[in-house]
Amino acid sequence: MEVTVECHQCGSSLPVEATDTSLQINCGRCKQAFLLGFSDALRADEKVDQCPVCAGGDFYIRKDFDPKVGVSVIVIAALISAGFYYYGQDLVAYGVLGGVALIDLAVYSRLKDLTVCYRCHAEFRGKFEHTADPFDLHTADELEPEYERQVGKR
Numbered sequence: 001m002e003v004t005v006e007c008h009q010c011g012s013s014l015p016v017e018a019t020d021t022s023l024q025i026n027c028g029r030c031k032q033a034f035l036l037g038f039s040d041a042l043r044a045d046e047k048v049d050q051c052p053v054c055a056g057g058d059f060y061i062r063k064d065f066d067p068k069v070g071v072s073v074i075v076i077a078a079l080i081s082a083g084f085y086y087y088g089q090d091l092v093a094y095g096v097l098g099g100v101a102l103i104d105l106a107v108y109s110r111l112k113d114l115t116v117c118y119r120c121h122a123e124f125r126g127k128f129e130h131t132a133d134p135f136d137l138h139t140a141d142e143l144e145p146e147y148e149r150q151v152g153k154r
């Protein structure tokens, strides 16, 4: 299983493989140290039962996609279709937009699931079954400050 630790100091993403019971890593940018403790289930790529960063047990599920890619595809398509529209090719312009909407949909439905820790935002990728519930703002509002206090951000 691959775990992406989010550095609470500078926001960097730190990918690590869950192979050992415990592992110390340092943030590549700000040198913040993290002591990670992986549970047996994490190392066996079975399920996410305990967060190796903050020891929390509350997770949510989301689609694994890069928002920047999605946005740039839409921007490019809008520019192309604006070009066709300008030259009076209305139908082509709408066709381009419709085609991109379909591509977006196809890409989205093929995205893999990703499990995320409510408290420290660590991300979990692997072959295990993602059983967490979708994101809940109320839960995040309660759990995020807990972690921030723990690491001395509040």
Ligand SMILES: [Zn+2]
Binding pocket: 007, 008, 009, 010, 011, 012, 027, 028, 029, 030, 031, 032
């Ligand atoms: Zn950092």
Ligand SMILES: [Zn+2]
Binding pocket: 051, 052, 053, 054, 055, 056, 117, 118, 119, 120, 121, 122
């Ligand atoms: Zn966590």
